[in-house]
Amino acid sequence: MRKLLLSILLLLISFLSYSQNSKIKYGIQAGLNYSNFRGYDIPAGISSIYSESPAFAFLGGVNFEYQIKEKLSLKLELSYERKSQKLKTELEIINDSPDPLPEIDEYRAKRNNDYLVLPIMIKYRFGNTNSFFLNGGPYIGYLLKSNVEESLYFDGSLQDSQTTETTNSNNKTDLGLSVGLGKTIQINEKNSIFIEIRENLGLANTSKNKVWGDGELRTNSLNLIIGYLLN
Numbered sequence: 001m002r003k004l005l006l007s008i009l010l011l012l013i014s015f016l017s018y019s020q021n022s023k024i025k026y027g028i029q030a031g032l033n034y035s036n037f038r039g040y041d042i043p044a045g046i047s048s049i050y051s052e053s054p055a056f057a058f059l060g061g062v063n064f065e066y067q068i069k070e071k072l073s074l075k076l077e078l079s080y081e082r083k084s085q086k087l088k089t090e091l092e093i094i095n096d097s098p099d100p101l102p103e104i105d106e107y108r109a110k111r112n113n114d115y116l117v118l119p120i121m122i123k124y125r126f127g128n129t130n131s132f133f134l135n136g137g138p139y140i141g142y143l144l145k146s147n148v149e150e151s152l153y154f155d156g157s158l159q160d161s162q163t164t165e166t167t168n169s170n171n172k173t174d175l176g177l178s179v180g181l182g183k184t185i186q187i188n189e190k191n192s193i194f195i196e197i198r199e200n201l202g203l204a205n206t207s208k209n210k211v212w213g214d215g216e217l218r219t220n221s222l223n224l225i226i227g228y229l230l231n
Helices: 003-016
Strands: 024-038 051-065 070-094 102-128 132-154 157-165 171-186 191-202 218-230
Touching: 003 132, 051 102, 051 218, 070 132, 070 218, 102 171, 171 218
Parallel strands: 024 070
Antiparallel strands: 024 051, 024 218, 051 070, 070 102, 102 132, 132 157, 132 171, 171 191, 191 218
């Protein structure tokens, strides 16, 4: 997988030698990532005290675009993207005093999976000036590392925290589909910026371990991307 991603990256970089070709654009991009994991159900017996929710993270990378027709392009990207999820549960602790009272502690955690992601998409421009666009296609992700950040709270105050490495508990490859909607703002003849909202639906099981209900751990993320293009 590393050799495949490296080969594709070298292929993308080779486009730079043809940058005088008006059909080729390249640039950089960055943004926010709102992600979650899916493919399983939380057991009913603990759903009242345990919850999972999406979390914000970040992304950044490079992009290359080749114009096939007036409104149609092939778009490739190579991005670093963190996909995260927040976990929370309540722990009831009984103290050992003569008149014991329950104490409610809160356990919070955040699952972080860091990927090198390569989407291969078809981009379609529309509108009076072709400034709006739709793009979509498959993506492949390679897991760089993953961890779980754990914290214990009492009365809203942090009592203890630790980070546990989980890279070896996850599969290295993530596969899925990406669909995005955006707008390009032309600065001048050669420079432009764009903003895009993109949904990424993971189709592969990313966990090596068993998941509740014999389910799977699949990624799901929503991106807000801002980029710069040069042609």
